Amino acid sequence: MIEVESLRKTYGDFPAVVGSTFDVDRGEIFGIVGPNGAGKTTTLKMIAGLVDPSAGSATVAGFDASDPEMRRSLGFLPEESPLYEDMTARSYLDFFADLYDVPGGTATERIEGTLDRLELDHRDRRLGDVSKGMKRKVAIARSLVNDPDVLIYDEPASGLDPLTTNYVLEFVRELSDAGKTVLFSAHNLYHVESVCDRVAIMDRGEIVARGTVPEIREEYGTTEYRVFTSVPLPETDPAGDRHAVTVADMAAVDRVREAAAENGGEVVDIRTDEPSLEEIFLDLAADRADGPRGEQ
């Protein structure tokens, strides 16, 4: 549904995006994560046809990003979405439905349906007088007025309280359940880990890892094992009424098992300790800390 091939953007000599390649399947939720300045917004804007790439290509629903026809299939949520403060949620969304030539009856039904799903109260209050969370919900509703197949959301939950954040992430999941394709960016890795089918990690303009979270874990993370024994061993620490040690692989687990047996005890539990996306990201970023920003 989205195909991105060697996308690159340079501002003067500065490579903001170094050559992104990925695709997003129909109905999939794909997350781009990375720290401030990694190139997420620039990537999303190039795919949405809002920034011209310096090289490479992007297509959405089969249309090139530069093709105005593509806009019919796309709902874009910018990171900052200033709304017309004097309008109400309803009049604002009616206005955009009109811009997209959505017929009146369909527009009303669609807008009210979306506002119901987003549990948006105060639909007739001035947008200048509503909370930040409500404004974000209105901006999300705006991205849906043309009933697009593909949604590109830049930091949809940025700056929202935890409750509204959960709400927005749940809503993204609902959109995907309804068959929409969602590409979104975040710098909070937990948000991405909790809802995305696949993820690309960006750092300084480059995609440094890509795949499902388990795939990224397998390729870049190291799983550790927490082994609990019934008897104390030189390498264990007390853990409640048991003793525990963290080891790196199954061979080490077997050595703990043998040592426990030699001391008249046994291994009573083994838990795998998988790294979070955040830990993997921090390791990757540390490994690259001294590297250049792409092949400049």
Ligand SMILES: Nc1ncnc2c1ncn2[C@@H]1O[C@H](COP(=O)(O)OP(=O)(O)OP(=O)(O)O)[C@@H](O)[C@H]1O
């Ligand atoms: N119009 C521009 N002119 C010059 N440099 C730019 C322009 N737009 C972005 N950049 C630079 O390109 C880099 C990538 O910016 P981008 O906004 O894509 O990052 P980001 O990952 O979305 O960051 P954030 O999380 O802070 O929004 C940054 O160093 C930014 O300063």
